[in-house]
Amino acid sequence: MLIVPGSNFTRQSMELAKRLGVEVVEVEKKVFPDGEVYVRLKGLPSDLGSTCVAVANTMYPSQDTALVETLLLLNAVHKAGGKDVVLVAPYLPYMRQDKVFLQGEPVSAEVVLEVLTRTIKRGLVVDVHNPGVLESRPWTNILVSDMLVAQALKYVTDPIVMAPDKGALERAGFAASKLNLEFDYLIKERDRVTGEVTVKPKSVSVAGRDVVIVDDIISTGGTLAEAAKFLRSQGARRIVVAATHGLLVGGAMRKMDEAGFSKIILADTLGVTHISPSILYVSVVERISGFLREVCLER
Numbered sequence: 353m354l355i356v357p358g359s360n361f362t363r364q365s366m367e368l369a370k371r372l373g374v375e376v377v378e379v380e381k382k383v384f385p386d387g388e389v390y391v392r393l394k395g396l397p398s399d400l401g402s403t404c405v406a407v408a409n410t411m412y413p414s415q416d417t418a419l420v421e422t423l424l425l426l427n428a429v430h431k432a433g434g435k436d437v438v439l440v441a442p443y444l445p446y447m448r449q450d451k452v453f454l455q456g457e458p459v460s461a462e463v464v465l466e467v468l469t470r471t472i473k474r475g476l477v478v479d480v481h482n483p484g485v486l487e488s489r490p491w492t493n494i495l496v497s498d499m500l501v502a503q504a505l506k507y508v509t510d511p512i513v514m515a516p517d518k519g520a521l522e523r524a525g526f527a528a529s530k531l532n533l534e535f536d537y538l539i540k541e542r543d544r545v546t547g548e549v550t551v552k553p554k555s556v557s558v559a560g561r562d563v564v565i566v567d568d569i570i571s572t573g574g575t576l577a578e579a580a581k582f583l584r585s586q587g588a589r590r591i592v593v594a595a596t597h598g599l600l601v602g603g604a605m606r607k608m609d610e611a612g613f614s615k616i617i618l619a620d621t622l623g624v625t626h627i628s629p630s631i632l633y634v635s636v637v638e639r640i641s642g643f644l645r646e647v648c649l650e651r
C-alpha cells in the first residue's frame with residue numbers, strides 16, 4: 353500500500369502511513385506563473401498494478417485548488433497504472449448544495465462526486481453533509497459524532513444531545529445511541545437568498561439541563577448561535593458544541609464566543625486551524641487508518 357498526500361493533508365498522511373506501516377509517495381508540487389497547479393509523483397514503481405494507493409487530501413481551505421490538485425493526483429496514479437485506488441477526503445466541499453433549492457441552480461454535490469469517483473475504487477469521507485448523495489457510489493461515510501460527544505461529556509452533566517435541524521438528526525442520534533443519551537432536534541429555516549438562519553419554536557425538554565449540540569459544519573456560526581439562543585430561551589444550562597468540520601469563517605468565532613458555549617469540540621478533518629481555549633480538537637486519523645487497514649491491507 354502507498355499513500356499519496358495532498359497539500360492540505362501532508363502531516364496527517366505521514367501519521368496515517370506510520371500507523372499503517374506503509375510508504376508515503378513523494379509529491380513534487382508547484383504553481384505555474386499563471387496560477388495553474390502542477391504535480392508529479394516521484395519514485396513510483398514502473399507499474400502500480402495491484403498496489404493499493406490511497407490519495408489523501410482534505411478539500412479545505414481553498415476548496416477549488418484542492419479539488420483540482422486531488423484530481424491531478426488521481427490522474428497521475430491512474431497514468432502510473434494504479435487500479436486499486438482509494439480516495440481519502442475527510443472534508444468534501446460543495447456537499448451542502450445537494451439539490452436544486454432555487455430554480456436554475458446546479459446540484460454541486462453531484463458534480464464534485466462525479467469527477468472524483470471516475471478513477472477510484474473506493475472513496476472515504478468523514479461526516480458528509482447528506483449521506484444520501486453517496487448512494488450508488490463506492491463511497492463510505494464515517495461518522496465521528498460519537499467521539500466528539502464523548503469528549504463533550506467532560507464539560508456537561510446528564511446532557512441531552514440536540515441536532516440544530518432535522519438534517520443533523522442521524523449524526524446526533526448515532527452519538528446519542530452509542531453513549532446512551534437522550535436526543536432531540538430543532539427546526540431550522542435558512543433564507544436561501546440571504547443565508548439567514550432562524551430556529552422555529554418547538555417543544556424541547558431542556559429546562560435546567562445541559563445540552564450538547566451536534567452538527568456537521570460550523571461555517572458562519574449562524575446555525576449554532578441561533579440554536580443556542582433558542583435553547584437558552586427554553587431554560588438550557590450549559591451548552592457544548594460537538595461539530596465535525598470547523599470552517600469558522602468570517603465572524604464565526606465572535607458569534608461562538610457571544611453564544612457562551614462551555615466548549616466547542618471539533619474533529620481535525622481540516623487540521624488544527626483555530627487555536628483558542630474554547631476549542632478542543634479530536635483526531636480522526638485512527639478511524640481513517642482503521643478504514644484503510646480494512647480496504648487495503650486485510651483483504
Ligand code: R5P
Nearest residue numbers: 568569570571572573574575
Ligand atoms: C446545514 O444544514 C449544515 O448542517 C450546517 O448547520 C451549516 O452548514 C452551518 O452553517 P453556518 O455555520 O453558516 O450556519
